[in-house]
Amino acid sequence: MSQAQGLERLFKALANHSDLIAQAYYEGVVYKDSKNQRALNQLKQLKVLVNHSIDGYRISGRLGQFVDSALSSDRLRRLDTDLASWVDTLEQQILMYQDAWDENRIEDAENYSAEIERVIFDLSDNLEENTSYLLMLINSRFANVRTLAEKKKQNVFYISRVELLVQAISSLRPEYLLEMVDEHPALYALLEEQLMRLLPIYHQRLQDILDKLKTFLFELRKIEERAQLVQGFAFFLRQNPSYDMQDWSEQDTIPEQWNQIKPLQLTPSADTQNYAVEDELIAIVQKLRVDSEALLTKKRKPKINKIELVKREIQVMELPLYRKWLRRYFVLLEQQAGQGISAVSFQQKYVQEIEPALWLGCVLNEWLRQQQRHTKIKMEFIQFASHAAFTGNKKVKDILLCWHE
């Protein structure tokens, strides 16, 4: 994509998504949803918006400053001031926010809170950009000159910039600032997350810059061209994360370095007609057989505990004699339904082997069992005359049963 095309794409995106950009500018953050997700991603790629939180985006520092300037906003900070003065601004804004909060001036407090948020993000953006840019310059250019005059000019340039960064970072007093917003959890989290957590990284970059400065302050060095190429390219990619190289494979003439074959998968097969290698093939096949057997062994199905239906001899249990006669007695009752049959008379006629008293007990039990299934058999006790002294006792001399449909 040419620079002109890139510019056109940027302006189109600004125009098409002006509502989202305005929301980010005035409200401080735009949250992602199903409708704006694509537009937000595009604006982020173009560095119009940057991450605010996991699902929120804010306007980038530079664009915010440009809008401030274009609208002559009262938010405008003087750009010619150094970063250290922005830290002073931050402290003042926090104090004013606290006053507004204490005096219950809600609207003022909200305005100060929004301004504090912007200062924090601006500071964070600038420290990130300046430390990484200066580190890249010092790695790829510093002391890589031919004359002493050039070297002196360079020294002045780099030392002055390092001084400004050191002042800015030194003026950030993390504990003091966090203590100031201790009672305001949202501001505390913002300060901690967006600025304080990143301080060690900025410190480290400054340290690396200083190390290089000390080493080459009075020396010249020769940085190889490839190193400059890689450093410059890496910086370009960091600045343009959405960069995608041209598809050179679609050109009419493909550049030499991309003329490269696609890796082939080589899978040779044995020539079984070639007797010269017969012995080798036999040896391989024999080995394969062993392998196959081994594999088969492994794959052999495990034994299954088979469940078989075993035919068992049926043992016919002989019914006891009294059960046989009970069954006959009750069958007779059903056959002669409506007619009472005396248990004792049945016993005397058919079952002499069983004593009358035992037989009566068996009949009584069977009748009770049958009662659980149905109540078609009515029972009547035939009793002996009761004794005057024992009126509660019953002495049964016969049982009369009768089947009723």
Place this chain on the structure above:
Amino acid sequence: MFESLVKRLLQGEFICEITDEAGFQYLQNPENFFQVEDYLQRLNYRLASTQNKLSFYAAYIEIDNAARQDIRKVFQQFRLELHPVVEWLDMMMACLKQDAVLSPGDTLAFSSLLQIIENNQALADRLQAFAKFKDFTSNEDSVKGRLEKLLSTLQKWGYLQLANRDTLIYQVTGKLDYFYQSLQFIQEHEEIPVEQGEEESAQETLF
């Protein structure tokens, strides 16, 4: 030697002093070179080398439609590799505090790199940022895990070779020569602004 060398070339490998010292030496002999070249020509291939002759690979003699299809696939892989490999090379310069980029044959000791990165928050942050690239996402949330992932992916892509498994010493392969050549080409033909001026006005205003 001829046989194994040709097979490796056909499988798309870069033959350099690191990945195949004997094969690379074999190709230094003009007679061997022409033998391999002659064989490849019968398949519409030829023996190509990087600018500095630090590695050899197989290329097409004539690019017809089928060859174009294959080249497209190889190119897509390079496209995928460009961003992370540039970032890795730049990061290694910062780690090793040197003014030269890695070159074929250079060694990287895992333990030394780990120690440097663990003691430098800015480098640890850069290492963590590799997670945004495909193939570099590590399940382990530690500097060690991320560094292992970085080096193993570069090994898989052919830029590094594990020279010593016990001490985890990696060696840069000749494929990197090919990468620099391609990077140079892109920078020149796409006019990527890699030269950063010290007096750039945009930066001046920030201070």
